[in-house]
Amino acid sequence: MTRGCHISIRDLTVTFRESPGQETISRLDCEIEAGQFLGLIGPSGCGKSTLLRCIAGLQPAHAGAIQQQLPDQAEMVAPKLAYVFQSPTLLPWRSVIENIALPLELAGIRRTERQAAAAAAMRTTGLRREHDEAKLPRMLSGGMQMRVSLARAIVTQPDLMLLDEPFAALDDISRKQLNTELMELWRTAGWTGVFVTHNVAEAVFLCQRIVVMSRNPGRIAADIAIPLPYPRASETRLDPEYMRLVSQVADALEQTMRE
Amino acid sequence: MTNARLIRQLLPRVIPPLAAALLFVAAWQFVVDYWEIKPFLVPPPRAVAERLLADWRPLTRAWWLTAQAAICGLCLALLTGSIVGVLFAQSRWLRFAFYPYAIFLQTVPIVAIAPLLILWLGYGARGVIAVAFVLSLFPIIANMTAGLLSVPRPLLELFELNRASRWQRLWKLQLPFAIPYLVTGLKTSSGLSVIGAIVGDFFVGYGGQGFGLGYLIRTSAEGYQTPTLFATVLLSTLLGVTVFATVGLLSEFILRRWGHD
Ligand SMILES: Nc1ncnc2c1ncn2[C@@H]1O[C@H](COP(=O)(O)OP(=O)(O)O)[C@@H](O)[C@H]1O
Ligand SMILES: [Mg+2]
Numbered sequence: 037m038t039r040g041c042h043i044s045i046r047d048l049t050v051t052f053r054e055s056p057g058q059e060t061i062s063r064l065d066c067e068i069e070a071g072q073f074l075g076l077i078g079p080s081g082c083g084k085s086t087l088l089r090c091i092a093g094l095q096p097a098h099a100g101a102i103q104q105q106l107p108d109q110a111e112m113v114a115p116k117l118a119y120v121f122q123s124p125t126l127l128p129w130r131s132v133i134e135n136i137a138l139p140l141e142l143a144g145i146r147r148t149e150r151q152a153a154a155a156a157a158m159r160t161t162g163l164r165r166e167h168d169e170a171k172l173p174r175m176l177s178g179g180m181q182m183r184v185s186l187a188r189a190i191v192t193q194p195d196l197m198l199l200d201e202p203f204a205a206l207d208d209i210s211r212k213q214l215n216t217e218l219m220e221l222w223r224t225a226g227w228t229g230v231f232v233t234h235n236v237a238e239a240v241f242l243c244q245r246i247v248v249m250s251r252n253p254g255r256i257a258a259d260i261a262i263p264l265p266y267p268r269a270s271e272t273r274l275d276p277e278y279m280r281l282v283s284q285v286a287d288a289l290e291q292t293m294r295e
Numbered sequence: 296m297t298n299a300r301l302i303r304q305l306l307p308r309v310i311p312p313l314a315a316a317l318l319f320v321a322a323w324q325f326v327v328d329y330w331e332i333k334p335f336l337v338p339p340p341r342a343v344a345e346r347l348l349a350d351w352r353p354l355t356r357a358w359w360l361t362a363q364a365a366i367c368g369l370c371l372a373l374l375t376g377s378i379v380g381v382l383f384a385q386s387r388w389l390r391f392a393f394y395p396y397a398i399f400l401q402t403v404p405i406v407a408i409a410p411l412l413i414l415w416l417g418y419g420a421r422g423v424i425a426v427a428f429v430l431s432l433f434p435i436i437a438n439m440t441a442g443l444l445s446v447p448r449p450l451l452e453l454f455e456l457n458r459a460s461r462w463q464r465l466w467k468l469q470l471p472f473a474i475p476y477l478v479t480g481l482k483t484s485s486g487l488s489v490i491g492a493i494v495g496d497f498f499v500g501y502g503g504q505g506f507g508l509g510y511l512i513r514t515s516a517e518g519y520q521t522p523t524l525f526a527t528v529l530l531s532t533l534l535g536v537t538v539f540a541t542v543g544l545l546s547e548f549i550l551r552r553w554g555h556d
């Protein structure tokens with residue numbers, strides 16, 4: 037059980053060398069509490085991925101700062117971070133379990149230990165060990181590949197989980213199923229989550245809070261709390277409060293498109 | 296895979312080319328008979344077959360010597376080319392500085408370089424292997440470098456996020472990713488290595504150690520022994536096909552894991 041890490045983004049500005057003078061993200065401020073599950077939504081090209089990559093340290097900022105802080109940690113201990121990409125990004129020559137164990141292998145963890153951790157991660161993501169562990173990724177469906185990708189993300193027991201449209205390429209049924217499973221993962225593990233999506237219903241169903249970004253330059257246009265109780269299930273989608281929130285977020289999103 | 300399935304898969308690959316070969320030989324015999332072509336211009340298939348049978352021993356010896364040189368040259372090229380590819384992929388500056396000269400390997404007039412190599416390395420197997428090596432080196436360098444540098448960005452970022460060292464990135468990501476590329480290069484090079492071994496031998500033979508197919512091609516051409524020349528060409532082709540097919544089978548076996556079946 038991790039406690040999740042607190043993130044504070046101050047005055048973040050990102051410009052790309054390819055388009056100088058144009059700020060992709062402009063003076064963005066955002067506080068994300070430890071253990072919060074935040075949805076990030078916005079028109080395509082508004083800088084959602086860029087923001088996520090900045091938090092992950094994959095993209096340098098032009099100005100501003102991002103701080104990640106674990107609770108009860110006076111000195112600086114770097115929080116463990118996991119990133120789930122839009123594609124499963126599995127290594128095609130490695131078996132499922134070897135793919136899941138990769139982060140531990142890179143960290144120099146012993147083989148028996150990482151096999152055990154990977155097996156546990158398989159269980160929590162609904163993969164059947166005896167059935168799937170030796171398979172190569174291409175033998176799996178898209179939904180199953182994404183499960184493997186999720187298992188690989190949680191195998192290190194991260195404090196912060198960054199997800200960049202992880203289920204965008206899946207069919208509706210797999211997507212809903214994985215949404216529920218992701219929510220369960222978060223509820224049991226307690227990491228801080230930032231979930232990028234362009235699907236309003238998905239964001240409202242999953243998250244505690246939704247940040248809507250606008251385009252050119254990337255800024256926060258709306259910040260909407262989603263006070264629906266957990267656990268959320270398919271009945272939640274019929275809840276009038278849920279529907280009201282969906283239309284509120286959709287309106288905010290549409291507003292950003294009109295500008 | 297069961298034997299029956301293996302046979303069922305191989306049959307369509309074997310029967311049609313054999314049928315085509317038979318058809319070709321029949322047409323050849325017919326043309327030679329019909330227009331009464333002189334045997335020193337185009338010998339009839341029967342004469343070539345007789346030559347193959349009569350000179351069976353020296354011909355197979357020559358075939359085997361050339362085969363060895365080609366395989367040695369190819370293996371050396373595989374080793375050297377892979378190492379050079381890794382170096383090129385590690386350093387942009389190294390690549391910029393030396394890649395243009397690697398291209399030179401591909402365009403080098405081998406008939407000019409072969410005598411030089413032999414002059415430097417001496418008559419015998421070493422010189423012949425060197426020619427096969429030079430000729431088959433470039434496709435391996437080029438494909439290996441391309442493979443190592445073609446790793447998709449998300450995979451590189453996955454390694455970066457997990458704080459992988461440069462070494463881990465090379466060993467656990469770039470090299471395995473480059474294997475299919477390397478295999479493609481190896482296929483191209485397998486044909487070139489045979490040509491290289493024949494050209495090398497064409498210029499020198501193996502000194503006192505016997506002679507290969509190239510030497511036979513030269514001497515039989517100079518002596519107008521056209522049936523021997525034809526027999527040698529046939530054997531050269533057979534060698535090319537054998538090496539290529541072996542590498543092809545090997546690559547199919549390797550690439551099964553990479554999902555290229
Ligand atoms: N590496 C890059 N180089 C140059 N421009 C980029 C790069 N990455 C993203 N951009 C630009 O930044 C903007 C935001 O991109 P992105 O963060 O991917 O948007 P989103 O994920 O919200 O669709 C886009 O206009 C895109 O063209
Ligand atoms: Mg994006």
